[in-house]
Amino acid sequence: MKDSDAPRGPQARHGPLHRGRDAGGFPATRTPAGVVRSAASTRDLAVLDARISACYACPRLVAWREEVARVKRASFREEDYWGRPVPGLGPADARIAVVGLAPAAHGGNRTGRVFTGDRSGDWIFAALWRAGLANQPTSTHIGDGLELTGVRVAAAVRCAPPDNAPTPQERDTCNPWLARELALLPDLRAIVVLGGFGWTALWPVLAAAGYPLPRPRPAFGHGVEVGLEGPRGPLTLLGSYHVSQQNTFTGRLTEPMLDAVLNRATEVAGIAARE
Template sequence: MASRRPLPASPDFPARTACRVSSSSELDAAVATCRACPRLVAWREEAARVKRRAFRDWDYWARPVPGFGPPDAPLAIVGLAPAAHGGNRTGRIFTGDPSGDALYAALYDLDLASQPTATHRGDGLELYGVRITVPVHCAPPDNRPTTTERDTCRPWLARELELLRPTLRAIVVLGGFAWQALLPVLTSAGWQLPRPRPAFGHGAEALLTDASGERQVHLVGGYHPSQRNMSTRTLTPAMLRDVLHRGAVIAGLPGNGGVLEARAPC
C-alpha cells in the first residue's frame, strides 16, 4: 500500500515531497506550499501582517520563495534566504530589497539578466543561463535560520541541484552560510570534495568531480551582497561582478558583449 503524501506542515514534508517532483516548475510549486518550520511560518506571516510603512499597500507573498531562472542553467547562484520585506513580499528571490538591487545590477552588467532592476513578479525580468536559489526558502528572523531549519529545507536544494545536474557547470556561492549548507548537499549527491575541505572566502574556488571522474562542477565563493556588506564596502559592485563573471566564464556563458573565454580553474 502506497504511503500517504505528507501534509505541508509535517517536518518531513520537504524530504518526502522533493524526491517526487520531476521538474523545476513542479519543485517551485511544491516549495511554495511548505509549512514545515513553525518559527519561519510565524515570522514570514507576521512580517506580512505588520508590513513596512513603504509597503503598506502591498499584498505580501508570505510563503516560501522558490528558485528563479531557467531549469537548464549551466550556472547556479546560491544565496542565504529571502528577506522579510524583499522576497517574502514580492514572491521572487532577491527581489525588492538592497541585496537584489546589487545582484541583478551585476548580472545585467554581465548580460546575464534582461534588466538591472527587480521589483516584483511579472516585472519582465529574465535570467540567461543562470538559476538562483537558497538553502532556506522562508525569511528567517534576523536573517539567521537555525541549523534545524536549514536541514529541514535541505531536500529542496538537493532536488533543485539534481534537476540542474545535466547542464550545471558552476555554482557561485554567496556567503559563508550558503557555502556550509551547500557542501553536504553536494557530497550526498556523489560529488567528491577536494582535500582539505575547501574553506569559504571571497574568490575562493573548488573543483568537485563525480565518482567516475567524468563530470565536474566548480564552486566560486563570494561575499553576500547584503546591505551591510555593501554599505561598509566589504563587498563592492566590482567585487560582486568579478565573482559572477568568474562563474559565467567557467559555465561557458556568453556575456558582457561577447563570448567569455573559459580559463583553467585556479
C-alpha cells in the same frame, strides 16, 4: 533559453496560501521527513517551485513569515505580501546557480521572487545584467519583465528568518529542496555561493548528489574557487561575500569584486560574455 516569471503557477497570486494545498494542487509539506519525500519525488522545476511554496515544515519560520506579511512595513502597507517560502528563479538549462542565504522579510517575503524588492536584490540582479545573464538590471516585482539566461537563483533557506538568521536545524530541513533544485539543472557547471551560511549549507547537498568532497572542507572566502568531479562532470564552486547591506554599504563587497566572481562563473560554465 530564457526564463521570465510573468504571473503563473504558485507565484501568480499573493496573499495567504491555503494550508491544505498549494496553488498547484499539491498537499502542503509539514515535516522534515515530508520535505525529503516531496523533494525527492519531484521531476520538474515548476512542480518543485509549487511544492516549495507550500512548505510548513519549520514552525518558527512559518510564524515569522506570516507575521511579517500581516503586520507589514509602513512603506508597503498597501501591498499584499507573499508571506510563504520563496522558490528559485531561472531556466532549467541554467549552467550557473547563484545560492544566497534566505529571503528578506520585506524583500522576497513581500514580492514572492527571490532577491527581489530590497537592496541585496538591487546588487545581485544588476551584477547578473552586467554579466549578460539578465535582460535588465532591476528586479522589483513579479511581472516586471525580468528574464534570466543561463543562471538559476535560489536560497539555502526558503523562508524569511527572524534577524536574518536561520537555525542549523532549519537549514538542514530546507536542504532537500536545494538538492533537488540543483539536480534538476542537468547542465550545471558552476555555483556562486553568496556568504558563509550558503557555503556551509551546500556541502551536504553536494555529498548527497554524489560529489566526492575535499577533506578538509575549504574555508569560505571571497574569490575562493573549488573544483569538483561528480556524476554529471566537473562543477566549480565560487565564493562571494553576500550582497547584504552590511557588506555593500561598508565596501567589504564592491561591484568589481562581485563582477569578477560572476565573470569567472560564466567562463567556467562556457557562457559567452555580453558583446
